[in-house]
Amino acid sequence: MRKQGLIFLIVVAALVIFLNSVVTDRWLERRMEKFGSRSIGAKVEFSRVNFSPLDLSLNWEGLKVTDPDDTWTNLFETGHCAFDLALEPLMKRKVVIEDFDLQGLRFGTPRKTDGALAGGKKQKSLGQSKVVQSVEQNIMAEIERYPLLNLGILQGTVDVDSLWDEVALESPERIQALKEQYVSKYDEWEIRIADLPGEPEMVTLERDIDSIQIDQIDTPQEAKASYDLLQTIEERNRDYYRTVTQIRDDLIMERTDITGVKGEIDAWIEEDYQRILAMAGLPELSREGIATMLFGERIANRMEKVLHIVGRVRTYSRKVGKYIPAKEFPPRGAGQDIRFTREQDYPLFWIQRLRLTGETAQGVGIGGTVLHVVSDQQKIDRPTTIQLGGARADGAGLDFAGVIDGRDDVPKEQFDLTLKGFPLEGRTLTDFPFLAYPLSGGVAAVTGRIDFEGSNFLAELGFRGTDVGFDTLHRPDALDDELYALSLAMVRRIDEIQLAASVRQRGDDFKLDIESNLDDIVLDGLKQVMSDELQAVQEELSERIEGEIGTARSEVEALITEREAYLQKATWEAERRLIEQHTRIEQKREEIDSRVKAEEERIQREAEEELQKQREKIEDRGKGLLDSLL
Amino acid sequence: MLGMMLGLLTFKTLFAAPLFLILILVNVNLAAAIVGLFIFRLIGYLADPLLHSLGYWVLADIPGLKGFWTALASMRIVPFARFNNTLIMGGLIAAAVLAIPLFWGVKRLIIGYREGYQERVKNWKIIKILKGSALFRFMSGVEKLGGR
Incomplete structure (x- = not known):
């Protein structure tokens, strides 16, 4: 030592x-x-x-x-x-x-x-959850369909030419790409069609069938040889037929896909049209789109924030909950930790009960409990739950409840929020110029619910503002005198605001609905002053798009029609000829059968005659012998 | 051999503690251990991706061993050894595999050197210069500290 x-x-x-x-x-x-x-x-x-x-x-x-x-x-x-x-x-x-x-x-x-x-x-970056990204993109796409109205349309100052100059249509490129795709696809089909049995094969089949000479069948051996040859010809014909029907069936399948192309092109053109209208701030004026135009962006922004948090929770849960992580490439000297834990063991991190008190950004004192903040919910078999509540001296209050459940393969998150008694004074409800005044009074109550399950998403929002007043002295810059007067007329009709919004995503189906009691008020107001200009501009744009895209669309449609017809004709023709050969083979077989039957009958007949002769001969001899004995 | 093991393993594992204790408490050649440590630390650095892959394979790609690793991870002290780190596991396996061949190899090398070359090498000019250097004096000091 x-x-x-x-x-x-x-x-x-x-x-x-x-x-x-x-x-x-x-x-x-x-x-x-x-x-x-x-x-x-x-x-x-x-x-x-x-x-x-x-x-x-x-x-x-x-x-x-x-x-x-x-x-x-x-x-x-x-x-x-x-x-x-x-x-x-x-x-x-x-x-x-x-x-x-x-x-x-x-x-x-x-x-x-x-x-x-x-x-x-x-x-x-932990990377955003794909589902959350998809919902966010769908919401934004829907909002973009109903942009804030271009006031120029009400003032007659929309210049279609300059608008058209800024437009970059996407359909022509997409149609061109589609055309190239189909040209290459049809080239491949033509190569396959070349594999179909053609004239030489048919001629050989016919020659082989004809080579069986019925009248030369004299012996059973010759009959058997003819049957064998016919069988070989029939198998060859059947092989050809299988090839043809396979190509035909594939073509039918392909055609089913191609049939949808026309609708697809129309959808692209519609997308371009809607995009141009959105870019120019010229939405289709309908009751359906008014609330989205008024509140869509604000709702989307708030939704995006919540989704962002949910996405973070999901991404993080996925990361820490993974048992064997994929192989990483850590920096030299660091290595990668692989976690091994028993199911009944403790999770890596677990706050069983979090009691909190505090204050929101709006000055509402909050307090509550968060249970089971944990790195692996499966280990404890309990979800994370949040229960918060609070109030402010002026009577404003909130309640929030949430459940984050990642125990199953399909993660679930559910949040409920209730706000009540929040004063609206000083706030603006929308950026829509006709209603973009600060509010002079009013009290709001909000209910919100978000339900996320796997890739399915449902969010519902309700807003009710009562005793609402607008501070109309703050005139929005965008309004000229005429529009200001229109705006005042609208505002005077509003003393309560009710808004209901819902966002649903189930698989690929997405739906955003926003409705408010202001929809009719705004729509009526706009219609009063809306000249035919909007319709004229929309028609003009529609015509220009059709002019720009029409030729390309016709070319693709003509290509499809022409090539389809050619392919169809080629397969049908081959099929028809093979059926013909089949009929000839069957006919030949019947002929051989008849020939064999005839030969059998002849042989039997001759045998019976010979037998009869022999019998008579024996009888005669017997009779002669008997006579001589007697 | 101790130097090799310490060189291939990082110091952030409990595996390093007994090795250090042996190094400190037992009469081994400290200078040789330190040289070995530096050489194998360099080798470990260069072979890092290889050791990481080896460790990942043993820890994650062999399902039959999952129960064994889980049992180890559930023990009280063992997790501090950080055996679940791919680099440490890779280094540990490499050190275990290399231990015996290295021991015999180095032993034969030293015996061969002492019998055949030591006297000649001692007279090399470069060796004389090195013997007069501060590094050599330091390593000699370390060796004396080790009781040799």
Whole structure:
């Protein structure tokens, strides 16, 4: 045993104990800040972290988490937080917290310093959930169909020529690509059609059938040889027929796909048309689209925020919940951790009960409980549930409930939100110029529900504003005198606002419905002043699109018709001739049968005659013999 | 051999602790261990992708071993060895495979060197220069600390 080594170990142990007691808290604080900042992608700052290794308790006096998208604002900050770590799971490197007390939670607070990470380090993107992306895209596409109205149409200042110059039609390119695709497809078909049995094969078949001479079949051997030859010819004919019917069936299948092309081209043209109208702010004026035009963008923005959070939850759950991760390519020296945990074992991270108090950005004091914030719900077989509520001195209040359930293969999230008594004064409801006044009064109640199950999504939103007044002195710049007067007439009819919106996605089917009690008011107002100009502009644009695309469409349609007819004729002709040959083969077989039958009858007849002769001969001889004996 | 093992394994594993203890407490050639550590740390760095793949294969691609790894992960102290890290597992396997051949190889090399070349090499000018260098003095000091 080395004495120096022993002394060295004792010195190191003493040093560790000393440092642990003196600098653990600061060290831990820095580690937590570093880990948090790296995860969020912006500064995470703790203040006065205190860790007690004896009772495994941790607390801090403040936490600020910077919003990575706006580094001068905190995503949220907290006041005093305290929790105890359970010892047994900790021995297995699992963090289990029974009770987590979080006080002074506030959202969106301003920062005194920039919260961006030094050197512009950004969080490695976890990637957005595909389902969430799909819902977001569908919502945005729907909103774009009903842009804010181009006021120029009411003022007669829409210039179709300049509008047309800015247009980039997508249909011609798509139609051209389709045409090229079909040309190449039909070329392939022509190669296949060339494989069909043609004239030489038919001539050979006919010659072979004719080569069987019925009248030369005299013996059973000759009959058998004729049958064998006919059988060979029939098998060849059948092979040809199989080839033809296979090509015919494939062609029918292909034609089923091609039949939809015409509708597809029409849909592309319609898309182009709608896009141009949207770009120019000239939506089809219908009751259906009014509410979307008025509130669609704002609803979409809020929906996007919620979806973004759901997407984050899903992506993160998927990442941590994966048992064997796909092979990664970590930096040198880091390696990749593969998790192995027993089902009855603790999850890696589990806050059993999080009690929080705080305040929303609107100054509503909130409090509530979040149960089972966990890295793997399957391990504990419980979903994460959120129950929050709160109120403000002026009577405004909120209730929020949520369930995040990732226990099954199909993840489910459900959120319910109720807001009541929120004053509307000073807010604007829409960017639509006719109603874009700040509100002078009113109280709002909102109910919202989001139900996400796998790739199916349902969101419902209800809004009711009562005693609504508009501050019409703040005249929107976009309104000239005439339109301002129209706007005032609309506003005077509104003292209550009711809005119902729903977004549904089931598989590929997507539906966005927004309705409000303002729809008729706005539609009536617009129709009063809407000249025929809008219709004229729309017709003009429609004609120009048809002029631009019509030729290309006709070419594709002509190509399809012509090539289809050719292919159809070629297969039908081949099929018809093979059926003909089949009939001839059958006919030949019947002839051979008849010939064989006739020969059989002849032979039998001759045999019977011969037998009769022999019998008579024997009788005669017998009679002669008898006579001589007698 | 200890140097090789420490070189191929990272220090952030519990596997390193007993190796260090052996190094500190047992009379082994510290200088040789440190040189070995540096050489194999370099080799480990260069062979990182290979060790990572080897570790991933053993940990993730052999279903029959899943139960064994799960049992290890459920023990109290073993998870601190970070055996579930692909690089550590790869390094551990490489070190285990190389241990015996390396021991015999190095042993034969040293015996061969001492019998055939030591005297001649000692007289090389470059060796004399190196013996006078600070690095050599430091390594000699380490060797003396090791009790040799």
